[in-house]
Amino acid sequence: MSPNWLLKEHFEIYCLRLEFFIHEGKMEGSELSRRCGLSANSSQFTLDGKPVRILGGSMHYFRVPRAYWKDRMVKMKACGINTLTTYVPWNLHEPEKGVFDFEGQLDLLAFINEAARVGLWVILRPGPYICAEWDLGGLPSWLLRDKNMMLRTTYAGFTEAVNSYFDRLIPRVVQVQFSKGGPIIAVQVENEYGSYAKDDQYMSFTKKALESRGICELLLTSDNLEGFKRGGVHGALRTINFQKLTYGMIKHLDHDALLLQPQRPKLVMEYWSGWFDVWGEAHHVFSAEDMVSVVMAVLKQGMSVNVYMFHGGTSFGFMNGAVDSGTYKPQITSYDYDAPLSEAGDYTKKYRLLRSLFSSYHSENLPEMPALQSKKAYEAVAISQHVSLWETLQLTEPHQSENPVNMENLPVNNGNGQSYGYMLYETTITTGGTLNSRNNVRDRALVYVDALFIGVLDYKTQELTVPNQKGKQKLSLLVENCGRVNFGKALDSQRKGLTGDIVLNNVPLKNFTHYSLDLKPAFLDRLGAVSWVPHTTKPTFPGFFQGNLWVENNPSDTFIKLPGWSKGVVFVNGQNLGRYWSIGPPQTLYLPGPWLKTGTNQVLVFEEQKAGDEICFADLPDLGKTTNVTIHPFCSVT
Incomplete structure (x- = not known):
């Protein structure tokens, strides 16, 4: 901490104390x-x-x-x-x-x-x-x-x-x-x-x-x-x-x-x-x-x-946790929590x-309820261009290792490893057969052979069939950290990516190339250096999709809807709004007005498997089908 920082902080604290005491009517001379x-x-x-x-x-x-x-x-x-x-x-x-x-x-x-x-x-x-x-x-x-x-x-x-x-x-x-x-x-x-x-x-x-x-x-x-x-x-x-x-x-x-x-x-x-809510449930x-x-x-x-909570807000970015009481369940982006103030700060019953x-517990009348923030259903944004994930690999430095390295131990970020997002693992195979993860995928892997999708490996599915073809083939696993468990006695085991061997016909695969895909702002900024193609061209998945939202006058809060899309992450003006997934329950992502600007706003979507032609907006959230809770199943452990 520099001396200038300390002087600034102490002066601000003194002014705050002075203001607070005057407000409370408790000033006695210069006594603070x-x-x-x-x-x-x-x-x-x-x-x-x-x-x-x-x-x-x-x-x-x-x-x-x-x-x-x-x-x-x-x-x-x-x-x-x-x-x-x-x-x-x-x-x-x-x-x-x-x-x-x-x-x-x-x-x-x-x-x-x-x-x-x-x-x-x-x-x-x-x-x-x-x-x-x-x-x-x-x-x-x-x-x-x-x-x-x-x-x-x-x-x-x-x-x-x-x-x-x-x-x-x-x-x-x-x-x-x-x-x-x-x-x-x-x-x-x-x-x-x-x-x-x-x-x-x-x-x-x-x-x-x-x-x-x-x-x-x-x-x-x-x-x-x-x-x-x-x-x-x-x-x-x-x-x-x-x-x-x-x-x-x-x-x-x-x-x-x-x-x-x-x-x-x-x-x-x-x-x-x-x-709180988890993906795929109500x-x-x-x-x-x-x-x-x-x-x-x-x-x-x-x-x-x-x-708890009075106002839940949003687990923006990749910050959602997960529960694991025998079954791993990642939590959603919204932290609305069915709280007295909604995710967007609106009043509820x-x-x-x-x-x-x-x-009745105050001797004076309560202050008036403030006006709500404006909400707007902006016009849908057409996707103007896209680029395949495979084309963006040139933006990140590959790392070689005989055995797969988990996310935290990847030699990136000044030796701190990778914390969030995706990792791509690639190796060469010469035969098809049975691919088995041995439950070492944390948490979800899209599997490709020569960039052709063959299936998903996760906690439920640990085996896939790799087609037999002649010659060498590139096996790729795009592994997502879907959120580390936030409660319980499994905290020490929350390493992500591939946490052990993956086998083909019972033989451990070797000689991996690793790509860190944390999707941080620095990575997103570098996307301008790759060759984007017009959206009239058929896209290759996974990929990045871009459109521009025009905002007139003062920006308002809104909610992003992605009909026809599958699963991925949305960025607006570089802000990571969080994950979306068609399995719900939520069908919208909250976009705060202060993160928009008057004029052109860049909307960037990383989509894993299926893209629509446009990005839609609503003035109300859609948190999905509901289930009434009277006694929580987790009350004994939360």
């Missing part, structure tokens, strides 16, 4: 410190010595365009929310070992400052593990280059990396703690460790890592009922996560609370307002009336509550019912 922060030393929370109830809502800065942070926060405030909670994704802030990013969309301090200006307190959940239906639970994939890595333990390779990361993260937030004049009233120690609990020293390590760097506000842990006993750490308030509240749960929770933390307030850290919805009745019951019990409920 408070007596005490959030306290949990009695059956009720106190803040600055006064009784307080937390009415919280979760919103993740990394899932919401920065231009919309304030909009979403003001809407939270208008619903009666007084506390914003957010996770912090390590994998975005340190994408390569020792390379940190806290700028722009990832400016956490700016996000916290904005919450203070709106008048919201903040509960920070810095991890290092966050779950969040986020790739590898927010842990950076380069950790897995260590073949002995034991994530979320006191294994030296992990704790050294955590310490290095916290050295850069924590100093950015210590000055905006409540006791120093900022909005942070509590900090979570790790996340849901009771469902993992591999190392009885790990939570103590994490707690010390926070405190030793200046975290002095109330510490807390967060677990479901199953992990409530195992997930705590001495000196941190235990909080609970659930969706359904039963008499038995209250009795059980009261019993455990009396044993573990008598006469301390209860906080539902995650009251699940909805649920969109989960949870009745607004059922949700609000549980929140009402929680409040009548004297508890505080945090609604849940919002209005919560606003009515929360208003």
Whole structure:
């Protein structure tokens, strides 16, 4: 950190504290410190010595365009929310070992400052593990280059990396703690460790890592009922996560609370307002009336509550996670979550019912509900040109190896490996026969012989027939990382690409050429150097397809629809909007207005197998067929 950076940050923090204190009417001369922060030393929370109830809502800065942070926060405030909670994704802030990013969309301090200006307190959940239906639970994939890595333990390779990361993260937030004049009233120690609990020293390590760097506000842990006993750490308030509240749960929770933390307030850290979705299944919805009745019951019990999610947003790019409870299931791009504020920040029935409920817990009238962002169904964009993936291989440096190398161990990105996207594996074969993956494909491979598609290998299909032809043939496997598991005890095994031998007629294939296809902006920029052909020419798949969207006046939010397309990724003006897949449930991708510009906007689609002639737009999302959820099948493990 340069001295200029520190001076700038400290000046901004001082101005924020001044503004916050004037807003709260708590200035006393030049005093900018408070007596005490959030306290949990009695059956009720106190803040600055006064009784307080937390009415919280979760919103993740990394899932919401920065231009919309304030909009979403003001809407939270208008619903009666007084506390914003957010996770912090390590994998975005340190994408390569020792390379940190806290700028722009990832400016956490700016996000916290904005919450203070709106008048919201903040509960920070810095991890290092966050779950969040986020790739590898927010842990950076380069950790897995260590073949002995034991994530979320006191294994030296992990704790050294955590310490290095916290050295850069924590100093950015210590000055905006409540006791120093900022909005942070509590900090979570790790996340849901009771469902993992591999190392009885790990939570103590994490707690010390926070405190030793200046975290002095109330510490807390967060677990479901199953992990409530195992997930705590001495000196941190235990909080609970659930969706359904039963008499038995209250009795059980009261019993455990009396044993573990008598006469301390209860906080539902995650009251699940909805649920996440996986590809190929229905969109989960949870009745607004059922949700609000549980929140009402929680409040009548004297508890505080945090609604997870209040605004889900979007897992843009390749950031979606996956679940694996015996069957691997990647999650979708949308993180709408059936939350009170929709993916695009629109009001829902849940919002209005919560606003009515929360208003009775405020002594003054709630602010007016802000106007919604405009939505527009733009005219369809015709595909003007395309280029085959095979033509773009010249843009990436090939790497040779006798055996297939997994994504994380590929010698790219300054030795950090490849984290996301696709990898192409090529080798030469001289015969046909039976190709078997031995379940070493992570997660889905399109298989080609001399650029002709012959089938898909994944967790369900592990064998294909290779046609017999004379002479040498090029066998190609385009392997997609569909998302690393974000929860459970399989985190250490989330290496992607080909993770072992693939055999032809029971003989391991050798001598591979590897191409890294991470589809990062640098790669996309180089696409201008290849020869595109008009779309009147029959395309070869996989391939890139381009069209231009013309926007007049101020851009509006919209939703991309791809009828006739199969599976791939959409980029607009270089922004990776995420994956689409015709199997659904979603049939649209959210495109925020701030990512468009007046005039010409480039729309680029990477399509794996089947392209339409145009890209369509809608002013409403299509999240697919729904399934009503009353008791979640994952409640015992999330």
